[in-house]
Amino acid sequence: MELELRHLRALVAIADTHSLVRAAKVLHVSQPALSGLLRRVERSVGGLLFARSPTGCVPTSLGADVVADARAVLAGMSALTDRLGERRETPGTLRVGGYCGFLHLAVSRWLRDRPWCDTVSVHEDQDETTTLARVAAGTLDLALVYLPPLPDRIVPDGVESVVVHPREPVFVILAEDHPLTRPGAVPLAEIAEYPWADDPPWTTRWSAYLQGVCRRHGVVLDQPHRPQCLATLLDLVREGMALAPALATREDKQANIVVRAIEDAPLWQELRLCYRPGTVVADRIDEVHDAVVRSYAGRQGCSAAFDQWWHERGRDLLPAGYAGLRR
Numbered sequence: 001m002e003l004e005l006r007h008l009r010a011l012v013a014i015a016d017t018h019s020l021v022r023a024a025k026v027l028h029v030s031q032p033a034l035s036g037l038l039r040r041v042e043r044s045v046g047g048l049l050f051a052r053s054p055t056g057c058v059p060t061s062l063g064a065d066v067v068a069d070a071r072a073v074l075a076g077m078s079a080l081t082d083r084l085g086e087r088r089e090t091p092g093t094l095r096v097g098g099y100c101g102f103l104h105l106a107v108s109r110w111l112r113d114r115p116w117c118d119t120v121s122v123h124e125d126q127d128e129t130t131t132l133a134r135v136a137a138g139t140l141d142l143a144l145v146y147l148p149p150l151p152d153r154i155v156p157d158g159v160e161s162v163v164v165h166p167r168e169p170v171f172v173i174l175a176e177d178h179p180l181t182r183p184g185a186v187p188l189a190e191i192a193e194y195p196w197a198d199d200p201p202w203t204t205r206w207s208a209y210l211q212g213v214c215r216r217h218g219v220v221l222d223q224p225h226r227p228q229c230l231a232t233l234l235d236l237v238r239e240g241m242a243l244a245p246a247l248a249t250r251e252d253k254q255a256n257i258v259v260r261a262i263e264d265a266p267l268w269q270e271l272r273l274c275y276r277p278g279t280v281v282a283d284r285i286d287e288v289h290d291a292v293v294r295s296y297a298g299r300q301g302c303s304a305a306f307d308q309w310w311h312e313r314g315r316d317l318l319p320a321g322y323a324g325l326r327r
Contacts, residue, residue: 018056075133092118148209252303
């Protein structure tokens with residue numbers, strides 16, 4: 001049997017969700033149909049690709065290699081589609097990607113004023129795997145990505161990265177008049193008492209990490225809302241219909257939405273700046289990194305939650321050489 005893109009997408013979905021049932025939902029097929037497809041692929045490659053474990057379906061040694069190859073092929077196809085579908089950009093355009101809140105535009109504004117950067121093109125994608133694949137494929141020159149602390153390595157070969165912050169906490173946003181809107185951090189157990197809006201469980205690396213943290217803390221999030229658009233998510237929060245996760249750098253009291261820390265910071269992510277060697281960005285990565293870190297440190301004042309975390313812990317985790325910003 002000759003493998004097709006649909007087979008590769010199925011393997012990646014199973015690896016990402018750790019479940020045939022969840023993968024079938026993501027792919028909009030029945031679970032028996034997906035099981036049959038997996039068996040045919042395993043016969044074609046000559047071995048078992050996934051094994052059952054206490055945490056669900058996990059790739060075998062052969063499966064890990066096949067899934068890695070599948071990701072590379074799918075990333076290449078995505079990059080090819082981007083190249084064919086995009087308008088021809090101005091020569092010298094520096095393409096900045098990722099999904100990191102205010103820093104995305106802050107670094108783009110800074111780059112726009114550099115003598116070695118003609119123009120800037122801003123791209124966004126909530127899926128960090130897709131963003132990194134586009135850096136590797138050459139359709140992005142620079143990206144800021146959040147990586148939840150999961151064991152799998154997703155930074156592709158050929159992509160270099162430097163840490164902006166190694167352990168940024170995830171905060172929660174809620175309506176200004178929500179019952180949990182009070183000074184101080186909110187316990188995760190109390191958050192679980194209200195509807196939650198986020199990625200569908202186990203469909204992304206973030207959602208897999210979130211579910212794992214909740215399981216370890218003995219809580220289950222009630223997640224009736226699964227918006228695909230940030231504006232919809234914010235409307236749900238603003239109307240008091242849901243709570244939602246937020247980057248620690250989000251501005252507080254914006255459009256009747258407030259930011260609060262989660263007690264004991266059970267959720268966190270690493271923020272990285274990614275690029276390809278041998279590019280104009282690589283030649284100036286120390287300069288770019290310095291600008292990003294300084295913009296990050298300058299975010300003090302965006303919320304009481306950020307300021308408290310920054311002075312208690314966040315500033316001490318800045319990369320070496322930034323002692324002057326630890327104020």
